[in-house]
Amino acid sequence: xxxxxxxxxxxxxASVLALAFPVASQGQYIWGTSTAELTTDPGFEGYWKYCFxxxxxxxxxxxxxxxxxxxxxxxxxxxxxxxxxxxxxxxxGSGPGVGGCTVYYYCExxxxxxxxxxxxxxxxxxxxxxxxxxxxxxxxxxxxFYSLFEPTDPGVFPDVLGIKFATQTETxxxxxxxxxxxxxxxxxxxxxxxxxxxxxxx
Numbered sequence: 001x002x003x004x005x006x007x008x009x010x011x012x013x014a015s016v017l018a019l020a021f022p023v024a025s026q027g028q029y030i031w032g033t034s035t036a037e038l039t040t041d042p043g044f045e046g047y048w049k050y051c052f053x054x055x056x057x058x059x060x061x062x063x064x065x066x067x068x069x070x071x072x073x074x075x076x077x078x079x080x081x082x083x084x085x086x087x088x089x090x091x092x093g094s095g096p097g098v099g100g101c102t103v104y105y106y107c108e109x110x111x112x113x114x115x116x117x118x119x120x121x122x123x124x125x126x127x128x129x130x131x132x133x134x135x136x137x138x139x140x141x142x143x144x145f146y147s148l149f150e151p152t153d154p155g156v157f158p159d160v161l162g163i164k165f166a167t168q169t170e171t172x173x174x175x176x177x178x179x180x181x182x183x184x185x186x187x188x189x190x191x192x193x194x195x196x197x198x199x200x201x202x
Contacts (some may be wrong), residue, residue: 030056030068030163034176036151044087046187047146050179052093054126056163059137063166064098067127068105068141069114070174071160074149075121077181081111084187085148086124093126093143101133105143116169117162148187149179 032054039049054068074080088107097103108125117123126143128135135141157178159171 028172029058029170030054030161030172032161032172032174032176034174034178036177036179039146041089041146044089044146047087047148048150048179049144049146050151050177051142051144052174052176053140053142054161055140057138058163058165058168058170061165061168062137063168064137065128065135065139066164066166067125069117069126069162069164070124070178071113071117071119071162072122072124072178073157073160074179074181075113075119077121077183079183080122080149080181086122087146089144089146091129092145093141095135095141096139097128097133098136099133103128103130103133103135103139103141105129105141107143107145109145114162116164117171123162147179148185149182151177152180153177 032052034050034052036048036050039045039047041047041049052070056065056068058065072080079085086109088109090106091104092107093105095103095105105126105128108127110123110125112122113120114123114125124145126141154177155175157174160174160178161172163170163172
């Protein structure tokens with residue numbers, strides 16, 4: 001498992017993405033929305049910034065959340081596990097915790113997938129730093145990661161979100177975009193294309 005942490009970078013507050021709070025789908029314990037934009041965040045120039053707002057309600061089970069995961073659907077993408085296709089800031093996100101404190105989340109990219117959830121291929125895990133604050137039975141997080149892969153067309157992706165609480169797990173749907181496999185891309189490619197578009201934009 002590869003833990004992608006880039007210390008000292010706090011870019012979440014600078015995000016220009018406006019995320020509406022996701023509405024729970026009937027019968028689901030976890031749900032979420034996502035957006036993506038080509039970023040100029042320091043240290044991540046030329047990357048696509050994928051931002052998510054993920055909500056959950058597992059109050060009927062009586063356990064707090066251990067972590068949230070995202071199944072990327074890249075099991076057939078031979079370059080997805082290569083550096084530097086996925087990167088994360090540190091912390092990658094935050095959300096409310098028990099008692100009104102703030103929980104910070106760190107990002108892990110797992111090339112072989114998360115064994116707690118069905119399916120194969122890479123996953124992103126948002127894991128809380130519980131030293132001073134813990135997520136509750138209900139809650140939400142705003143979190144981001146970076147990828148060289150361009151986004152898919154917007155849509156609904158069934159069961160790509162996963163949540164673990166105690167020994168139990170549940171999956172839910174994501175509305176928005178996910179990374180689309182395109183090997184051989186570098187940050188310079190995206191950054192150069194962004195400059196060209198800005199020059200010729202009317």
